[in-house]
Amino acid sequence: MSIQVKVNSTKIADTFAEAFPMTACRLIVTAANRNWCQHCALAATGYAASVIGCDTEAGVERFLSEEETPDGRAGVALLFFAFSREGLQKAVVNRVAQCVLTCPTTACYNGIENKEKPIQIGGQLRYFGDGWQMSKVLGTARYWRIPTMDGEFVCEDVFGTIKGIGGGNFLILAQSPEAGLHAAEQAVQAIRQLPNVILPFPGGVVRSGSKVGSRYKSLKASTNEAYCPTLSGIVPSALPESVRAVYEIVIDGLSREDISRAMKVGIQAACISGVIEISAGNYGGKLGPHHFRLSEILGGGNA
Amino acid sequence: MLKLTLKRQPTYPVEAGTIAPDRWRNLSLPQIGGIALVHGNRSLRLDDFFSIEGDPSDEILEIQGDCRLFKGIGSGMQSGFLKMLGPSGWHTGAFLRGGKIELHGDTGDHLGSEMRGGEIRLFGNAGHAVGGAYSGSRHGMRGGTIFVEGNCGHEVGSKMRRGLIAIRGACGDYLGVNMIAGTIVCLKPAGIRAGAGLKRGSLLCFGGVREIPLNYRRSHHVDLTFLRLLSRFLNRQGFHLPPSVLQQPLARYCGDLLSIARGELLLPEPTP
Structure with a gap:
């Protein structure tokens, strides 16, 4: 995964958030x-x-x-x-x-x-x-x-x-749970100033990011082990070595522009000391038609 | 904008139900001038009474002059804007379905009777049966809004089914008689038998009524959310309610008990 963009000293992953029409x-x-x-x-x-x-x-x-x-x-x-x-x-x-x-x-x-x-x-x-x-x-x-x-x-x-959009998101990869939570709170505070968007999770922050499916047939979603620090030695991990906690911000909005603006504002607010990287959750582009590429949202260069 | 200026007063009432801006949108001025108006028992042309100038394509019509003998102007109108500068006759805006009518001057009976939509704004006094039903009809006004800045006669909103009538002045007797639903606001006193036969619907008589109907039952006073909603709506429509009207305590009477008693009559709380 190549890193192209930085905000302050935080790396922005070259990936995209995948969202769905709602x-x-x-x-x-x-x-x-x-x-x-x-x-x-x-x-x-x-x-x-x-x-x-x-x-x-x-x-x-x-x-x-x-x-x-x-x-x-x-x-x-x-x-x-x-x-x-x-x-x-x-x-x-x-x-x-x-x-x-x-x-x-x-x-x-x-x-x-x-x-x-x-x-x-x-x-x-x-x-x-x-x-x-x-x-x-x-x-x-x-x-x-x-x-x-x-x-x-x-x-x-x-x-x-x-016709709105649900599931706009970004992930805050932090070097400690405290730093990650503080960054998430900053992002939530910034996004809540914007119209036409909501953060549906408790306090606007998700700690149990999920993947589609499970080894158990009855479950539609299960823990996203690639982002769990406690499993980093035993499963293929998406986490850099120094990351100890990941928090996700999920955004629902009334239009693509609303989601993009909220993601941009949130990411900029979250890029503070202790945050190693900002990434985003997607399913390979196969499930949701709305893709929000982080580099494009942030303007394509160092912000 | 098309402009009609009265140049000859009729001797008898004129059936003028053909005068409506939306019907003339695609007509030329000579065609408009040739429209038939029934004067007494004779058929005359529109340009026998009015001088005509302007362009009808934008559905804006202005009529100047004392038209109190012209009956049914704007009746059945579906869109456009009709402005009358001077008195207007009976049945103005009757059966209105859309568009807006603005009347600067007094008008006759049956203003907006049995209308279904649109807006009538009267800067003057109205006759009887504003927004009401014609004899034999099952329903009066079925939609739309009537604003009256002056006084009204008897039987305002008779058999009214839906919509809103707001009157800044006083009303005659039988306000909302046999009303089925809808809302009537009257800021000055109303006459006797207000709400007689009321099924559902709301009569807001901020100026009181001459006598409280016997077949109504008083309920406990409460601060109705709907009143706040209504006053904001009226303000947005340019019909401002004075603060003194909104601040006075209101008593709610339920009735008419001779009907199904699902209606309400809101009156100023009597002073002890």
């Missing part, structure tokens, strides 16, 4: 204050790290000011990704039903203008109103008002979807 939607959740937005966001995007084992990949895009929300209250933008529109609708309906509808003072609105291929959320949840729900059409949008014990839950009828 269907995405954005929920704007508002509540009485930011505290309840946060409670709701954490619940609604919980257990949504990877579609390998979850119904959706989800995360907080950003918190919204009162001026940015449809009802003038504090809000939060959540992004959800799934492999199909049907799967996305099922997952989001369940999550809104259990985690947004139930959360005090909340309301839920569509955050993607394009409604050509919508999924129905409020239109599914309205039945909770048991006949007392009310439909309201304002402009081109329909809202459902469902009576609840603290007043009412307002939810938009349909939500727009968009």
Whole structure:
């Protein structure tokens, strides 16, 4: 593997991240204050790290000011990704039903203008109103008002979807777990400033990078032993001699440009003291049509 | 933009339902001038009443003059923009499906009756049955938005099925009578029997009603999220609600109990 690019003193591997098309939607959740937005966001995007084992990949895009929300209250933008529109609708309906509808003072609105291929959320949840729900059409949008014990839950009828990308990633190869984690935290902090992307894993960081398949038939994915420092003597390792820990940053975004920008910002933030190399996860280009070559993302030269 | 200027007042009401900018998009000025208008029991030409100038291709039509005897202007319009500078007659914008109508001057009865989409903005007073149903019809307005900056007559939104009517002034009696769904906002007092026969739908009478209907039941006061959403929507549409209106405590009445009682009447909380 030839090294062509460096950021600070960190080598950038001549490889690419492989990502997949996914269907995405954005929920704007508002509540009485930011505290309840946060409670709701954490619940609604919980257990949504990877579609390998979850119904959706989800995360907080950003918190919204009162001026940015449809009802003038504090809000939060959540992004959800799934492999199909049907799967996305099922997952989001369940999550809104259990985690947004139930959360005090909340309301839920569509955050993607394009409604050509919508999924129905409020239109599914309205039945909770048991006949007392009310439909309201304002402009081109329909809202459902469902009576609840603290007043009412307002939810938009349909939500727009968009063809997004899931699985943009890069690997931080560090000389110690402490240095690797610190670099990962820096990358996460930088990426979280950007719109249209989420980091679906806990804290935005993955420590259990996976490969496709397993020696056990029932498993779709298993540990990527080539990047496990503890196995470096016994399996063909992808790790340089001085690497003692690897952390992966996984990015889902609404477009190729969004992923590229997030990877660039994240890599630049992660290239700090103690980080030996930045690499990326791929499957030889056979599984995902979106390839993000690290050298191209970083501009092709020493950054 | 095509401009019609009234040059001769009709003696009798004129059936002017053919006047709509989207229908004239592909016509020449002589063809437009030859469009028939029924005046009393005679058929006359459009250019008997109006001087015509401009280009109709962009679907923008401006009409100047006192047109209160012209009935049904803009009715059934599907797209484009119609602006009237001066009073307009009955049935203006009735059966509207799209586009926008802006009226600078008072208008007659049945403004936007049975409309299905689009927007009507009236800077003046309206007659009866704004967005309502015609006699014998099952539904009134089924979509779209009507903004009235003045007062309205009786039976606003009768049998209304969907959409929004926002009135800055006062309303007559039977506001939202037999309303099926939709939203009516009225900032000044409404007359008697508001919400009579209401099935679903919302009547927001920020100025109160002359009498609270007996067949409504008061529910507990709550801060409705929908009100915030609605006020933001109205602000975006240029229909600003004064802060005093939004800050006053509201009482919610459920009804009409003589119907299926799924509707709501929001009124200012009575002062003790």
